[in-house]
Amino acid sequence: MAFTKGAGPTRRGLTVGVDIGGTKVAAGVVTPAGRVLARLRTETPHRSKSPKVVEDTIVGVVEELRRDYRVEAVGVGAAGFVDERRANVLFAPHLSWRDEPLRDSLKTRLGVPVVVENDANAAAWAEVCLGAGRGLRDVVVVNLGTGIGGAVIIDGRLRRGRHGLAGxxxxxxxxxxxxxxxxxxxxxxxxxxxxxxxxxxxxxxxVADSPVATRLLDAVGGDPGLITGPLVTQLAREGDRASSELLEDAGAWLGVGLANLAAAFDPQLFVIGGGVCEAGDLLLEPTRQYFRRNLTGRGYRPEAQIVRAALGNEAGMIGAADLARDALPRRRAGRRQNRLAVRDGR
Structure with a gap:
């Protein structure tokens, strides 16, 4: 478990955001202005373990952060389907949660208000309030991590759908x-x-022992099972053609999917986040090319921009922490900062 503490005194209005993905749990103490005062990261327990093991991990990271900061609420961004009450995780493809009453369990154990939100919704909330989509009212956010998550902001509102499962x-x-x-x-x-x-x-x-995969195999001592996405990105940056082509292929598929989303939502902007975006333009340039090639009515309609998320891997954590303030009594939560460009459309 890696812990990083930032400078600055303990203050009021602090919440903890917890971002749970298929491979990691990241948590941080966040101010109302979106500044992260302390960070903590650990691995997600293997999916074969019980939901309680993941819950224990969340409690552990929150308690560690609360040693130095007065925390008023906790927001959890979960990689899965979260119900309309932002209470239960109905289904998580990469974890073992099935209709898990996560909000109430954590609230009982931690003794503070808790909000559970889909991780992509939480990341999108952060990006439209503080990041790449700030000031815009029609934004689609796509997060590329272990899987793909997404969120839609239309007319300045986070659209969660009738049952909380949109995006x-x-x-x-x-x-x-x-x-x-x-x-x-x-x-x-x-x-x-x-x-x-x-x-x-x-x-x-x-595994096919392709001659173009020589550098990939050399980098892992001949064991294909040790190849990872970050390694592919690293080798592509170093000029390995096969790694660059792999990213181009992923970018092409990303562009096709974005063209479909443009047909459905017609946003001003696509914000692309998640760990895969560390590849930068090695991924996003082919994405933009294939987006234009597959866009319905191309050449006769305004074209949404495609940009990289501004808040990086911390977007989900920051967004979850900010949404946690919705669970506070109004006299403690106070008014929303003027920086917020949207309002939560629950």
Missing amino acids: EFGHMTLVPNGHRCECGNRGCWEQYASGNALTREARELA
Whole structure:
């Protein structure tokens, strides 16, 4: 468990944001202005373990952060379906939660108000309030991590859907009868443009003993099972053609999916976040090319910009912490800062 403490005195109005993905749990103490005072990161318990093990991990990181800061509420960004009450995780493809009453369990154990939100919604909230989408009213955020999450802000409101399940773009069927997805379907978008997809394709290339995969294999001592997405990005930056092509392929699939989303939502801006975006323009340039190529009515309509998220991997944590203030009594939460460009459309 890695802990980083920032400078600055203890103050009021602090909340903890917890971002839970398929591979990591990141938490931080966040001010009302979005400044992260302390950070903590640990691995997500393996999905075969009970939901309580993940819950214990959340409690552990929050308690560690509360040793030095007075925390008034906790927000959890969960990689899964969160109900309309922002209380239960109905389904998490990369974890073992199934209709898990996470909010109430954590509230009982931590003794402070708790809000549970989909992790992509939390990240989107942060980006439109403080990041790349600040000041815009129609934004689609797509997070590329272990899978693909997403969120939609239309007319300045976070759209969660009737049951809280909107924005699960990663499980749109992009390729009928394509790769099997952990959600149970085939051909989901995240099987082609996520971190898992990038890793799978790189390993398959190496297993095939392709001559173009020489640098990939050399970098892992000949063991394809050690190839990771960050390694592919690193080698691409160093000029390895095969790694660059793998990122181009992921970018192409990303662009196709974004063109579909543009047809549905017509946003001003696409914000692309998540760990895979560390590749920068190695990923986003082919994304923009394939987006234009597949955009409905191309050449006869305004084209949404595609930009990298400004808050990086901390967006989900910051957004969850900010949304946690909704659980505070109004006299303690105070008025929203003028910096907020949108309001939560629950």
